[in-house]
Amino acid sequence: MSKANIAFYWAASCGGCEIAVLDINEKILDVIEKANILMWPVAMDTKYEDLKKMKDKSIDVCFFNGAIRTSENEELAKILRKKSKLLVAFGSCAHEGCIPALANLFNKKLIFDRAYQETETTVNSENTLPLPSFEVKEGEIHIPEFYDTVKTLDQVVDVDYYIPGCPPTPNIVEEAFNKFLAGDLPPKGAVLAPVKALCDECPRKKKDKMIETIYRVYEKEADPEKCFLDQGIICMGPATRSGCGHQCIKGNMPCTGCFGKTPEVTDQGAKMISALASVLAVENELTLDEKKVEELVSKIKDPVGTFYRYSLASSFIKRKVIK
Amino acid sequence: MEDFEPKIIAFLCKWCTYAGADLAGVSRLKFSPNAVPIKVMCSGRVDPSFILDAFAKGADGVLVGGCHPGDCHYAQGNYKTLRRVKLLKMLLKDMGLEEERLRLEWISASEGNKFREVVNDMVVKIKEIGPSPLKMEE
Ligand code: SF4
Ligand code: SF4
Numbered sequence: 001m002s003k004a005n006i007a008f009y010w011a012a013s014c015g016g017c018e019i020a021v022l023d024i025n026e027k028i029l030d031v032i033e034k035a036n037i038l039m040w041p042v043a044m045d046t047k048y049e050d051l052k053k054m055k056d057k058s059i060d061v062c063f064f065n066g067a068i069r070t071s072e073n074e075e076l077a078k079i080l081r082k083k084s085k086l087l088v089a090f091g092s093c094a095h096e097g098c099i100p101a102l103a104n105l106f107n108k109k110l111i112f113d114r115a116y117q118e119t120e121t122t123v124n125s126e127n128t129l130p131l132p133s134f135e136v137k138e139g140e141i142h143i144p145e146f147y148d149t150v151k152t153l154d155q156v157v158d159v160d161y162y163i164p165g166c167p168p169t170p171n172i173v174e175e176a177f178n179k180f181l182a183g184d185l186p187p188k189g190a191v192l193a194p195v196k197a198l199c200d201e202c203p204r205k206k207k208d209k210m211i212e213t214i215y216r217v218y219e220k221e222a223d224p225e226k227c228f229l230d231q232g233i234i235c236m237g238p239a240t241r242s243g244c245g246h247q248c249i250k251g252n253m254p255c256t257g258c259f260g261k262t263p264e265v266t267d268q269g270a271k272m273i274s275a276l277a278s279v280l281a282v283e284n285e286l287t288l289d290e291k292k293v294e295e296l297v298s299k300i301k302d303p304v305g306t307f308y309r310y311s312l313a314s315s316f317i318k319r320k321v322i323k
Numbered sequence: 324m325e326d327f328e329p330k331i332i333a334f335l336c337k338w339c340t341y342a343g344a345d346l347a348g349v350s351r352l353k354f355s356p357n358a359v360p361i362k363v364m365c366s367g368r369v370d371p372s373f374i375l376d377a378f379a380k381g382a383d384g385v386l387v388g389g390c391h392p393g394d395c396h397y398a399q400g401n402y403k404t405l406r407r408v409k410l411l412k413m414l415l416k417d418m419g420l421e422e423e424r425l426r427l428e429w430i431s432a433s434e435g436n437k438f439r440e441v442v443n444d445m446v447v448k449i450k451e452i453g454p455s456p457l458k459m460e461e
Contacts, residue, residue, distance in 0.1 A: 105417070269414070270372035277371075277406035293409050303414045316372070316379035321419030321456040 004060040007039035011073035012100045013066030017091035018042035020167035024174045034181045059083050061180045063090040067100045068151040072144035081157040092166040094153040096260050097313025101150040104319035108148045152313050162191040166258035169244050193243035197262050201242045210281035214299035228254040239272035258310050267316050269307030329383035329449040333358040334369045338396040339431045340388025346435030354439040355446040367400025381458040384424045384449045391429040423448045
């Protein structure tokens, strides 16, 4: 049997997803036995020109990590879409926007002002800013354009499958590679991870939750046996897909939601707001004034960063309105 | 923007506020026609995603109407709604949407007049702040 051609690419990402491929350890050798890797920026030097010369659909599976932040990210997404039979959003950034998409709370101007002017360590008296094109004596040079809004991969091109996680965990990566190499694939559009919420597989002891106050992680030492939410620490478990092996929970840290929403949910943050609203305890509701509820919810210092840490770009509202 | 007519999506619970809106109708009260009513079994049935979806699809305002505290047909639905709306208001503020666009009101089946006043007042306030910025985005 001829070897499959696979490719990796990184767009707006931290590089972690490229490395996550290696977290499957020696199993990578099995992958290489069955597949040629045509492109892998973190490990190989493939030029964009070489990629452009490839025939359409000559890549069997392309694993694309990172969000779409610049015109370069978008251009490469479009080229790789054309060159690939299957395009897979690999990791939370390509899947739902992830941390890069928290920049959607700002726009290009605010980000540039901060990065090139305002930071305490910046000296930029000539106010030099990146320009998409610039005239030098050798001619005109171009750099990619920086967009106002970070997008997910499927907001710019058609995506066949998704592998969740920040980064995807080795079990999920290995299983996905096996599926692709064996051609054993679920219907198009599937997220290659279990469908249940993290709470369903969480080993912690749960009771009927009624929380009277909300703690930030550093404010309380969590009991490692008990459900975080029961202890008043926000855990995204009710709104997050399982499959990570509850790594954070095992490390006595609450889930922050990197595997994204479960299939029946349309918006991860909305789901968490709904779940949290049901467990906020208020005794004697009838006499309870709204102020008490406000006091309780105001303990959440960063609602967007808490409920949409990984999914802002794919949420209903997608970005902050900046006037 | 003079001819701007806000579109308000109103999620009304069947037992109280929807009946209140009905009463406003049968009493032939005159009021702004800007609210599109959606009947739900309980204000507690209004999932936060319904509200966010309405805004994402261009609603200028969202009204959630439920029974007064203590009167919920399902005992506690409206208490949950109160918490959800408070959480959503925090979120919407961080997303740059004006607070006036989301409103929760307790309106009973006998308060046709209150329903009228709430809708009129919301229309006036939203006319002041203008169309939803999300509508113009796409
Ligand atoms: S909320 Fe978190 S700690 Fe509690 S059961 Fe769910 S995943 Fe486990
Ligand atoms: S527990 Fe949550 S944040 Fe941690 S790896 Fe799993 S899905 Fe991601």
